Amino acid sequence: MSDASCPSRALMRPAATVLENREVARDTFRLRLGDPEIARRILPGQFVMVRGAAEGTDDPLLGRPFALYEVQRDESGEPVSFDVVYLVIGRGTAALSRRKPGDRVAVWGPLGNGFGPSPGSGSALFIAGGIGQTPFLALGRDWLGRASYGDRPKPESETPVDSATLLYGVRSAGLLAGVEDFERAGIGVEIATDDGSAGRLGFVTQLLADRIQAGERPAKVVACGPPPMLAAVARLAQAHDIPCDVSLENHMACGFGACFSCVTPILQDDGRPDLRRVCVEGPVFPAHRVDWSRPSH
Ligand SMILES: Cc1cc2nc3c(=O)[nH]c(=O)nc-3n(C[C@H](O)[C@H](O)[C@H](O)COP(=O)(O)OP(=O)(O)OC[C@H]3O[C@@H](n4cnc5c(N)ncnc54)[C@H](O)[C@@H]3O)c2cc1C
Numbered sequence: 001m002s003d004a005s006c007p008s009r010a011l012m013r014p015a016a017t018v019l020e021n022r023e024v025a026r027d028t029f030r031l032r033l034g035d036p037e038i039a040r041r042i043l044p045g046q047f048v049m050v051r052g053a054a055e056g057t058d059d060p061l062l063g064r065p066f067a068l069y070e071v072q073r074d075e076s077g078e079p080v081s082f083d084v085v086y087l088v089i090g091r092g093t094a095a096l097s098r099r100k101p102g103d104r105v106a107v108w109g110p111l112g113n114g115f116g117p118s119p120g121s122g123s124a125l126f127i128a129g130g131i132g133q134t135p136f137l138a139l140g141r142d143w144l145g146r147a148s149y150g151d152r153p154k155p156e157s158e159t160p161v162d163s164a165t166l167l168y169g170v171r172s173a174g175l176l177a178g179v180e181d182f183e184r185a186g187i188g189v190e191i192a193t194d195d196g197s198a199g200r201l202g203f204v205t206q207l208l209a210d211r212i213q214a215g216e217r218p219a220k221v222v223a224c225g226p227p228p229m230l231a232a233v234a235r236l237a238q239a240h241d242i243p244c245d246v247s248l249e250n251h252m253a254c255g256f257g258a259c260f261s262c263v264t265p266i267l268q269d270d271g272r273p274d275l276r277r278v279c280v281e282g283p284v285f286p287a288h289r290v291d292w293s294r295p296s297h
Pocket residue numbers: 047064065066067068084085086087088089090091092093094131134135248249250251252283
C-alpha cells in the first residue's frame with residue numbers, strides 16, 4: 001500500500017486552514033486550503049477527501065472527494081496551498097460552502113492514481129460535463145509543459161502536447177466556472193449548453209463528434225462528467241481508435257481503499273469484469289476498460 005493510501009496516515013491528518021471559499025459560478029465554490037504537504041505532493045487527476053463539518057462537530061461525518069484544481073506557490077516556488085472547485089449538491093457540499101477563511105476542515109490526500117504523463121506531441125482534448133472540468137486545469141498546464149506537480153521531477157523524455165482544448169458542457173451559462181482560468185493557462189475552451197444560453201446548443205459530446213467528423217485526431221481524449229456522457233465519449237473514441245481515459249466520480253466513503261463503497265467493474269485482459277476500487281485503482285481508467293453496461297458508476 002502506498003504512503004498516500006495508508007488509512008491510518010489519512011485518518012491522522014491534521015485539519016487544514018480555509019484560506020478562501022468563494023462563489024465563482026451558480027452554486028459553485030472555489031475552496032483554497034493551506035496544506036503545503038498535500039500541495040507539494042498532489043498530481044493532476046488525484047483528489048482529496050474534505051469534510052465540510054465545522055471544527056469540533058461531526059456532521060457530516062464522512063468526507064467528500066474533490067479533484068485537484070490548482071496549486072499555489074510562494075515567492076521561492078514552494079507549494080503552499082491548493083484549490084478545489086465544487087458544486088453544491090447535498091449535505092456535504094452545503095456544509096463546506098458555509099466554511100469561512102480561518103476555519104479548519106479535515107482533509108486527507110493526495111488520493112488516487114492521477115492522469116499520468118503527457119501523450120507526447122499532438123493535441124489533447126478534455127471533455128467535461130457539469131462540474132467535470134475541475135481536474136483539467138492542472139492537467140492542461142502539466143501536459144502543455146507550463147507547470148509541474150508533485151515531488152518527483154518530470155522525466156526529460158516527456159514531450160509536451162502541442163495544444164490542449166477543453167470541450168465544456170453545462171446545463172446553463174450560469175454554471176460555467178473558471179473559463180478564464182483555462183484560457184489564461186493557454187487551454188482553448190469550447191462550450192455547449194443544454195439550453196443554448198452560452199456556446200453551442202446541445203450536448204458536449206456533439207462538439208467532440210464534430211471535431212472527429214472534421215478529421216481531427218487528438219493524441220488523447222480525457223473525459224470527466226456524468227456516466228452517460230463518459231460512455232458516449234468512450235464509444236466515439238473507441239470507434240475512431242483514439243486513446244481515451246475517463247475519470248470516474250463514484251460515491252466514496254473513505255477515499256483510501258478500506259470500505260469498498262466505490263467499486264466499479266473494470267474489464268480484465270480476458271474481457272471479464274472484475275470489481276476495482278475507484279479511490280485506489282482509479283479514479284482514472286482507460287475508457288475501453290470500463291464496463292459501461294453495468295450501472296455502478
Ligand atoms: C474522484 C472524485 C473527484 C471529484 N471531484 C469533484 C470536484 O472537483 N468538484 C465537485 O463538485 N465534485 C467532485 N466530485 C463529486 C463530489 O464528491 C460529490 O458531488 C459530492 O460527494 C456530493 O456530496 P454532497 O454531500 O453534497 O451530496 P450528498 O448529500 O452525498 O448527495 C446528494 C445527492 O447527490 C447524489 N450524489 C452525490 N454524489 C454523487 C456523485 N458523485 N455522482 C452522482 N450523484 C451523486 C446522491 O446520491 C444524492 O442523491 C468528485 C467525485 C470523485 C469520486
